[in-house]
Amino acid sequence: MEKVPMTARGEQLLRQELDRLLKLRPKISEAIAEARELGDLKENAEYHAAREEQGICEAQIRDIEYKLSVAQVIDVSKMDNTGKIIFGTTVTLIDVDTEEEFTYQIVGDDEANIKAGRISVSSPIARGLIGKLEGDEVAISTPGGTKDYEIDKVEYI
Structure with a gap:
């Protein structure tokens, strides 16, 4: 299994979301039990809604548990x-052409x-930055063409 x-x-x-979902489990079970008491399950919308919610919740729990089991946690602050530039670092770039700054x-x-300023390690920008040093100039191939950036700051936070 690859990390x-x-x-x-x-x-x-992820752990916070898992805790939230695990606390939600008993509430969904209660909703299913209450809906069963209402009678005919074939035409019981509350029962079907609760069962669907249970299925979604269980799928999310399994997904998070899997992600945590294959995760290699990297804490760059230590x-x-x-x-x-390595995985987890925060990088401030300056577009050489426009002088626009990106972090x-x-x-x-x-x-x-991307709206929160977090880019995937497998994105074209990140792949072009990994291994570079503060002060370097890099040409990064993006879907919109090649862009030239200066690496202004690398932070391990």
Whole structure:
């Protein structure tokens, strides 16, 4: 089984969601029991809704448990800051052409959220940055063409 990289923050969020779902289990079971008492199960919308909710909840629990079982948690805050870009680092880039500044944290696929500034380690930008150093200039091939960036700052937070 191949390990999948995940930040400490990503692991914490998954564990919180798992706890929430595990606490929801008994409530769903109660809803199913109450709906059974209402009579004919064939035409009982409450029963069918509760069973569907139970199926979704159980699928989410299995999915999270699997993700946690294959996760390789990488906490960059405990690593020496060498200025080298690795999984989990937060990188500030400056577009060489427009002087526009971007800040991204390189995270696992499931944690990626471009609006929150978290890009997947398998994205073209992250692949172009991994292994580079603070102060380097990089040309990154993106679906929109090649972009030139200067690596302004690398943080291990």
